Amino acid sequence: MTPSTSPLGRLLDGVVSRVLDAPLAVMPPDALSHTDTGTGTGTTGPANTTGTGAVDGLAALLARRLRADPARPLLTFYDDATGERTELSATTVDNWVAKTANLLVDTLGIGPGDTIRIVLPPHWQTAVILLAAWSSGACVSIGRPEPATDTPPVAIFIRENDLDTPLATGDEADVVALSLRPMGGRLLRPAPGALDFAAEILAHGDRFTPPGPPANQRALVRMASYYARAWGLAERDRVLTTAGYETPEGLLAGLLSPLAAGASLVVCRNLDDALLERRITTERVTAVCGPMPSTPTGIRRLSVPSR
Template sequence: MDIFHAAVAVDPTRPLLTFYDDATGERTELSGTTLDNWVAKTANLLVDGCGLGPGDVAAILLPPHWQTAAVLLGAWSAGLSVAYTAPALGTVTGPAEVAFVAADLVGRAPDAGDRFVLGLAPIALPMRDVPAGFVDYAAEVRGHGDHFRPYAPVRGTDPATAEGTTHEELCRVARESAAMHRLGPTDRVLVDAAEAVHPLKWLLTPLAAGASIVLCAGLDPAAVGRRIEAERITRVLS
């Protein structure tokens, strides 16, 4: 996706996505280069591992998380259409060739030829017990290459969502949202994962501005001021 690669290009070494889970104390920071590697690995998993590409659908039932960003951006890089539902919003419906589901939501997983489960553990640790009928994403994706080159470029007119929204349309909405929030490439944006559940808000809007993201799950209201100071936040996305 163009807006992702443009955001990485601002400075590949800077923190592009920092993830907090205040319930567990986790803090994971990914530079543009590191996130790009995870995105490439995911795209290679889909293309080389699953034999998928343009015209195929990835069903994604995951909360806002840095690994969710890798899955979404990897699917779009590989030319797949995404059927996304945040866990709080329901269940993914409709046909899909591949599914990515959080470990605590496998009972709501849609049918798909390939199904990956994500434990969403710190530093992407592999799962100890993998549910029957699923493959551990964190363990499987590591074996794929850090660089991805599609067999055919993804076109702006190709569908980015299962509903038919194109890449051009999705990126345009993200850029409009970034402009509305007055975001720029020097901004470091705090996002409450509980309030911004859709990736258009917590992922694509900051990326469209080239901004750096600090995504916080289980955000402790008492810690917001300290988080803003410690992470040098310039904008709060609400």
């Protein structure tokens, strides 16, 4: 991919494009040299308390969470426009990530260093695709493309509703469409030239052996751990997020740092503001990020400092 204009930003080249340049720039210079030994307690020690040994990549971070507590919910998803509630344990997330990584490698021919563009809203399937892309060693471009700087993707993941827009084009890129309907339903209409994620995923196994992560993925893991420590995240935390993954808050507070801390997520799409306080109570939420009308008393707001 095209190198970042920021010297610090180059630390994440080959992992994720642009989104994290600002929060990376305000980190202490020695933060990325920190080795997560997995022996801390959340606020004062290393972010993760669920294992031992350094973690080099995102696949190992997920594996550590799986070993620690496979049955505990890792991701709970709400879509208030459809009434959907989907809860996934660490085991279920791991199975979906493995199936998706096998799809990337076996069907799409994705290899380490290839770029995948993901233009999807906050959703449990979006989180799965992100983790699967990093597990396969791919680079991720999140959100709408910037043709002047973005490396042409090998594959593009988009919503079914975007199939007729310029988002579905790339330099001979494979297009994978998602309905984002409840229960991971198939596309509602034929999509010539595109793959239906829900149909394609069925043929793939739920075990995947990741290649060694690119060196810069270690920087991403350490960045996630740094912010988990800064926010005081621990295993008991449940983070409610409405933020898109194309934002620093969505990517760090809404996915990577809770994973590094062994915490769990409540991902809300089309949030009904009137339901917010009840949902926080019902889901035992301890922290929030992303757009919402207010932050209830006693709930931490996780925000990423700007440059």
